[in-house]
Amino acid sequence: MKAKASDHSAHILPLRIYLGVGFALFILTGITVMISFVDLGGWNVTVALAVASIKAALVVLFFMHLLYDNKIYLTIFLTAIGFLAILIIFTMFDTMERGRLYPEKAKPIKPGAAIYEREDSLSSRSVDTTKTDH
């Protein structure tokens, strides 16, 4: 039994992996903050999320050992992400597509109920929603 247990703890990662991953996370944080000051049009979100995903992958694979452990744990983690994606995407099939057939569906449920409604002019940013400009 002891042989088995110590067998398992043979999984000890070298120190440089932890420090290296930590360093990479710091660098990536720096990069993403700096990029956020640059206007990339619609791409800022994409870049920020891409960097965040890389950081998350580093944490999950190295700090949480998913790269080395039984792949069932990775499966569980990806299941969570998969169901979360279903939740968000399917809901957006509704929220982003209202008003195709009956335009009044696209309006807020109670127009005029918004308490801070203002006409403001930020037309430089691409506005492609059915809800903001009423």
Add this chain to the structure above:
Amino acid sequence: MSESHTHPAHLAHHFSDVEQQRESAKFGMWVFLLTEVLLFGGLFMAYAIYRAWNPDMFYNAHKALNIYMGTANTFVLIASSVTMALSIRSMQLDKRKQTIGFLIATLALACIFLVIKYFEYSHKFHVGQLPGKYYSYTGIKGTNPHIFFGIYFGMTGLHGLHVLAGMSAIVWVLIKTVKKKFSAEYYTPVEMVGLYWHLVDLIWIFLFPLLYLIG
């Protein structure tokens, strides 16, 4: 129990060996982390939908957040993740004193995170950037900026609660480590708390760009 050969003290009676017990704990922890991901997932969905409906308001409102404090907190939390991972590594090498040191460092970093968060929150309370009907700030253009702050406080508040829960768990394993309950043979609770702490970090890794960097 009734079996004659010696069992390690930490082996519960219904498991047949240590390996089964350890893997069960880990499996359970991962399933628990799955539930955590989906719990936060609801807030991410609220964020995604309101942001898609009100991109301008979100852009304007996010400027009210302090990007330097947010960045500092990101660094703090990543550092705490590193120290947490190292505490487990020291445990695997049976260096108990080092483990204690790294756990205390993790706790200290978590405290720093909360202190910074406290300053951010108190500033927002002061100027009235609050959720819903308590919102009284007037400097943000766009429709319904109180929704942004509702989501902001919801997400960071729930995350903050998880930081607190994680800290309690770290204190618990710290005490048990000091009492010499763990060794290279058996350190499952430390490992589980580590997984939880990394998840807290993971969520912040997404909260940070979504709330602070949406430029």
Add this chain to the structure above:
Amino acid sequence: MSEAVAEKNYLNDPKGWKSWVFTLDHKRIGILYLASITAAFFLGGVFAVLIRLELLNPGQDLMGPDTYNQIFTLHGAVMIFLFIIPSIPAALGNFFLPLLIGAKDVAFPRLNLASYYIYVFGSMFAVYSIFTGAVDTGWTFYTPYSTETQTSVIPMTLGAFILGFSSIFTGLNFIVTIHKMRIPGMTWYKLPLFVWALYATAIIQVVATPVLGITLLLLIFERVFSVGIFNPDMGGDPVLFQHFFWFYSHPAVYIMILPGMGIISELIATFSHKKIFGYKAIAFSSLGIAFISFLVWGHHMFVSGQSELAAMIFSFLTFLVGIPSGIKVFNWITTLYKGQIHFDTPMLYALSFLFLFTIGGLTGIFLGALATDVHLHDTYFVVAHFHYVMMGGTVMAFLGGLHYWWPKMFGKMYNHFWSVIAMILVFVGFNVTFFSQFILGSQGMPRRYYNYLDQFQPLHAFSTIGSWILGAGFIIMAIYLIHSLFKGRKASDNPWGGLTFEWATGSPPPHHNFKVTPKMTHGPYDYDKVLVEQTDY
């Protein structure tokens, strides 16, 4: 335990009330759950009888509209959150899952006990809300009404939130138990089908329930701060609440029905004394139902104002649920074919499940069709449909399982004659109560109204009479089951001639489940290879 020299089993060893209150034994926790859900079922049943009584005549007789709203909300909330979700998994599943896979206990016994006390704690919130003005939103807590009503929504939602944790812990425990605690040699394809069903259920529990948690938290957040996520006065979108809510609550319907289907697989195989037909198809259809259940929630929202695109996608995906459900029903019927069928009480429940669930399932297909749903939405047709699935399906399966495993759980046989009488009363009473509601619904009787037009009265009266027959059936059942505990004939270890492991140990089982750890000598349904006889007929 009246016998002078009682055999040592989990019921009498160890002794004392403390050994029950702090028990870590999955069997005792299962019994605690069984007692609690029975109490919840009784409470919900009383509300149901009151609803039917009010609806006996048009106009106000028993209660006014506000009280009526509270009563049907409580009926729904109690039956769903306190009874049907924990019913099969937490009571029967807890008791039998480790036995079925030859384990000594579930993977996390402390978590198991915690889940029970969290259940009790959450139930107390729900009961507390009854005394502080109740809730009149319906069990669905739809916004914007739930953010405006003066009734005590917050205690009830907090209660449901806490009950969610209980459900998550049970699910988590089961997943790990099934993965890690099977005895050597029990491969995935040698698992009893009830275990497969519990596994699929547990997946839904851990994936969907956290979303309910955050939904209810956001609802409380909305009531306290008016954050504007669901509240239209503050720029929120009430339809979004329905997405949040049904992402949990539609899969939750399968948390309710899947374990029932698992029990039916066991019952049909045991009482036909025949190898189950299409083992893998039944096993994977459970997982298939679990997965598809996450893709169809929008069919509750066809008239709520969601986009036409979403409605079409959800309608299409809803039809897919029919495939794995149909596979199951076909396999069960094929198992019956040329089997040696014994019509014992559990089998009678299994057969009525087949009949009633098929009606419930097919009417679900009607409701999943977009155009039909516009006509039938929020009518008694919907009420009848989900009662055919939930009561005709889950409750019948639960009762079947209860009668099947009663001798194992308590070591006593109930009275055969009275159990058949009760079964017939429940079956007849159920159909009288709810079939009339299909007709009422298709004629346009809306749900959740305390009053109705005179033309609906005959069917309403018919339905109310059915509820009395149903009640009589349950009262008889309670009497003979309680009687059997004290005066019942002692049950043999394997009264029905089952091949799964729970029948290989004592009735009731000893503290650590098995005196000798069982060995995999045959599969769970190898009636073609192993000769077992029904000893208790």
